[in-house]
Amino acid sequence: MSEKKKVDEKNEEKVAVFICHCGGNISDVVDCEGVAEWAKKLPNVVHSEDYAFMCSDPGQKLIEEALDKGATRAIVAACSPRLHELTFQNVFRRKERNPYYFEHVNIREQVSWSHPHTKDEATEKSKRLVASGVAKVSLQGFLEAPTVEATKKTLVVGGGLGGLRAAKDLADKNVPVILVEKSPFLGGRVTQLDTLYPKDDDAKELIHELIEEVLSNELIAVHTNSEVTSFAGSIGNYDLTIKHTPRGVTSKIGEKAAKAIDICPEVVENEYDYGLTKRKAIYQKYPGSYPSYPAIDWVNCTKCGKCAEVAEGITLENDPTEQSINVGGIVLATGFKPYEPYEGEYGFGQHPNVITLPQLIRHLADNPSEELIWNGKKVERAALIHCVGSRHREDIDKPLEDGSLNYYCSRYCCTATLHMANELKDKFPDMHVFELFKEDIRSYGWGYEDYYTTASEKNVRFFSFLGEELPQVEITEKKHPLSITVTDRLTFNETMIIPTDLIVLAVGMMPEEIPDIIDMMKVPQGAERFLLSVHPKLRPVEADVDGIYLAGTVQAPMTSTEAAIGASGAAAKAAILMSKDIIELQPYVAEINESLCKGHMTCLPACSYAGAIYEAEVDGKTVARVNPALCKGCGTCVPSCPEGAIQVKGWTLDQYKAQVKALAQDPSEV
Amino acid sequence: MSETEDFKPKILIITNLKCSDPGADYVGQSHLEYTPNAFIMRTKDPSVFPEEFYFYCFEQGFDGVIIMSGGTDTPFKGAYEALAKMIDNVYVSMQERGIEIARLRLTAICSVCAEAFIKEMGRIVEAVEPLGPIKV
Numbered sequence A: 001m002s003e004k005k006k007v008d009e010k011n012e013e014k015v016a017v018f019i020c021h022c023g024g025n026i027s028d029v030v031d032c033e034g035v036a037e038w039a040k041k042l043p044n045v046v047h048s049e050d051y052a053f054m055c056s057d058p059g060q061k062l063i064e065e066a067l068d069k070g071a072t073r074a075i076v077a078a079c080s081p082r083l084h085e086l087t088f089q090n091v092f093r094r095k096e097r098n099p100y101y102f103e104h105v106n107i108r109e110q111v112s113w114s115h116p117h118t119k120d121e122a123t124e125k126s127k128r129l130v131a132s133g134v135a136k137v138s139l140q141g142f143l144e145a146p147t148v149e150a151t152k153k154t155l156v157v158g159g160g161l162g163g164l165r166a167a168k169d170l171a172d173k174n175v176p177v178i179l180v181e182k183s184p185f186l187g188g189r190v191t192q193l194d195t196l197y198p199k200d201d202d203a204k205e206l207i208h209e210l211i212e213e214v215l216s217n218e219l220i221a222v223h224t225n226s227e228v229t230s231f232a233g234s235i236g237n238y239d240l241t242i243k244h245t246p247r248g249v250t251s252k253i254g255e256k257a258a259k260a261i262d263i264c265p266e267v268v269e270n271e272y273d274y275g276l277t278k279r280k281a282i283y284q285k286y287p288g289s290y291p292s293y294p295a296i297d298w299v300n301c302t303k304c305g306k307c308a309e310v311a312e313g314i315t316l317e318n319d320p321t322e323q324s325i326n327v328g329g330i331v332l333a334t335g336f337k338p339y340e341p342y343e344g345e346y347g348f349g350q351h352p353n354v355i356t357l358p359q360l361i362r363h364l365a366d367n368p369s370e371e372l373i374w375n376g377k378k379v380e381r382a383a384l385i386h387c388v389g390s391r392h393r394e395d396i397d398k399p400l401e402d403g404s405l406n407y408y409c410s411r412y413c414c415t416a417t418l419h420m421a422n423e424l425k426d427k428f429p430d431m432h433v434f435e436l437f438k439e440d441i442r443s444y445g446w447g448y449e450d451y452y453t454t455a456s457e458k459n460v461r462f463f464s465f466l467g468e469e470l471p472q473v474e475i476t477e478k479k480h481p482l483s484i485t486v487t488d489r490l491t492f493n494e495t496m497i498i499p500t501d502l503i504v505l506a507v508g509m510m511p512e513e514i515p516d517i518i519d520m521m522k523v524p525q526g527a528e529r530f531l532l533s534v535h536p537k538l539r540p541v542e543a544d545v546d547g548i549y550l551a552g553t554v555q556a557p558m559t560s561t562e563a564a565i566g567a568s569g570a571a572a573k574a575a576i577l578m579s580k581d582i583i584e585l586q587p588y589v590a591e592i593n594e595s596l597c598k599g600h601m602t603c604l605p606a607c608s609y610a611g612a613i614y615e616a617e618v619d620g621k622t623v624a625r626v627n628p629a630l631c632k633g634c635g636t637c638v639p640s641c642p643e644g645a646i647q648v649k650g651w652t653l654d655q656y657k658a659q660v661k662a663l664a665q666d667p668s669e670v
Numbered sequence B: 001m002s003e004t005e006d007f008k009p010k011i012l013i014i015t016n017l018k019c020s021d022p023g024a025d026y027v028g029q030s031h032l033e034y035t036p037n038a039f040i041m042r043t044k045d046p047s048v049f050p051e052e053f054y055f056y057c058f059e060q061g062f063d064g065v066i067i068m069s070g071g072t073d074t075p076f077k078g079a080y081e082a083l084a085k086m087i088d089n090v091y092v093s094m095q096e097r098g099i100e101i102a103r104l105r106l107t108a109i110c111s112v113c114a115e116a117f118i119k120e121m122g123r124i125v126e127a128v129e130p131l132g133p134i135k136v
């Protein structure tokens, strides 16, 4: 019998207590030494001490030493369990002890940071929380994680740079991939760009190279026009339904594609260039897009049949089909959308010469010329305004429709704006180019600063405004139809008036809307509505749902370099999961005490997970049983049992009651 | 001195792992403050508790109990609906036992709902303070 088993079976309640100072984060408010000393009086506590950083190597060593000296269980009172519960459980694993005999108590976020001005009360509160942790871990029964065989296949949701990178990296690790892209074409937003900083690579060449690598890889099945519509299961075994909407067009259309597009009578806004031009209801995203033949936009197609009359390979049938898949892990790479300025924001929507940076990129890419003509007139002066829809200020910027503000920095846009200023000066050397930035320029990446230096050398003129003193735009009848008034910090708050022909708004990034995915997979969003990782530093690409990983801008505003790094990280994490034959699940599932169970089966309707609770016959007696692979451990079944025969392992009612008692008790009475 | 003068209610905050407990962390990260006489007990989901459990909390001396559930955002199907039904039943029993129902509050707090957390804490303290210490 292994040492681990022996310790578990002895099941002694010898608890070691550790109080972390977290530098001064906790100890500046909580008397950690006092709490540790006091904890020695608690029942079952055999060791108690405080230490500067419990998560550090020497801190973890203290736990090891306590285990060596006879402690069988431990609590650490420190930061949030979301940050270091796993770190401390791993100390137990390293010592071949059962990690579930560890309990994490939060006295940083939930004590010292929430009560910095009431130090005595914070110390008293910490004592009660420590007592509660000791009470809980003392009652911990033996827990063993159930195991399941993992499906060695990963689903990647989103076919932009992040999704494609993740798919390719996974396939390189011999992991089969199913990639679903909602739109009819691959490549995401990078296909809408022209040249990419740093190094001014051709955006389409870059993304096409990656797309070709993905399409030619036999391990990757790519589905465009496809979406996830149902989701069930757990890490290692996710069951999903993919809805495929027919494209309406096959490659058979060949050279007749142009004719079919031409004859289509439905004309709609072209999202590819952000509404600058129109497209038809049968359309190709751009020449050379992937796939290389058109698709039908079923929202706008009237099925008049004209296209099918002039070309082969068109079927005006859009009934979707469904495919059930089973995968071990999921990479979410659904990307971003550019912020849409509201009508009147710096004159947007009120004058045609106020446009967004993505629009100008598309226009310049599609209209090579020696002059920039806008609205029928040569642009002699262009002004680029930073931070539109980013770094919002309360009471100054207008909230979005849902009432929220984008407080965050969108990160990509300072450099993209400098990049554009240089491009304008290179293409149109006589043009006067102005950049108005909010307080500072954040061209933070390797080589990005060069764009600023070059722009200065090219005589791009910079103005800096405060977040509370946004530039004002006026529409005029003068030679240059727009006028910007700005209080410029670079000239010690001089009021500057800039007449201009074109205003370009450097719009921020917002997460692509994926309410169905969030609802189905229960992946948490942060305050800024991007998806949250479990830990921003230590586990940055893992969603807070086991087996789900985040790639690219689904997680935060990123440049394409950062999106690719994040995607490779997500792929590596998913590949680690796929490398295991057996996966450990959470041990915290419902358990039925069959000697108490009278077979009323009231738990069955209380449970929302099909098959998690089932009826069984044992020695002629009906009892309820739990399938640990299907049970989520929510505990909703617990109060339904009149005999009190159900508990959630590791979170039993006795443990909760012991915690309540400990929390209620005056520390001075211990 | 009247019984309610200087009375600082002792509150039990029941959180859930995925929504309100990270929400409580977010309160700390945002350096927002609330009464230190409130103690968080995290649960996988508060739908686990039978009616009697709430009376146990009052018997142990908690003047108020606030359940910070994940609302319909809880990761568990049907859990919030079951919890809401349970709390309705608890309210009826509280009335029968002569315990003011304002001492028990069901709320939904998300992982980034720092302000809602503070608001709800303010509300329960405000509701319990005039009632004075729990008597069971």
Ligand SMILES: Cc1cc2nc3c(=O)[nH]c(=O)nc-3n(C[C@H](O)[C@H](O)[C@H](O)COP(=O)(O)OP(=O)(O)OC[C@H]3O[C@@H](n4cnc5c(N)ncnc54)[C@H](O)[C@@H]3O)c2cc1C
Binding pocket: A157, A158, A159, A160, A161, A162, A163, A180, A181, A182, A183, A186, A187, A188, A189, A190, A193, A195, A196, A197, A198, A226, A227, A228, A333, A334, A335, A336, A337, A338, A357, A358, A361, A412, A416, A419, A512, A514, A517, A551, A552, A553, A554, A558, A559, A560, A561, A563
């Ligand atoms: C104006 C502008 C200029 C930029 N310039 C540069 C630059 O010069 N250099 C640089 O490094 N970066 C630049 N960027 C940033 C770059 O565009 C992004 O970093 C990159 O596009 C991120 O890729 P992604 O895969 O994360 O997201 P996306 O490109 O948005 O791809 C996401 C994909 O997921 C799909 N999708 C969405 N929802 C679903 C769903 N529910 N199911 C299935 N699929 C779904 C989308 O259709 C899309 O194909 C710029 C960005 C902008 C806006």
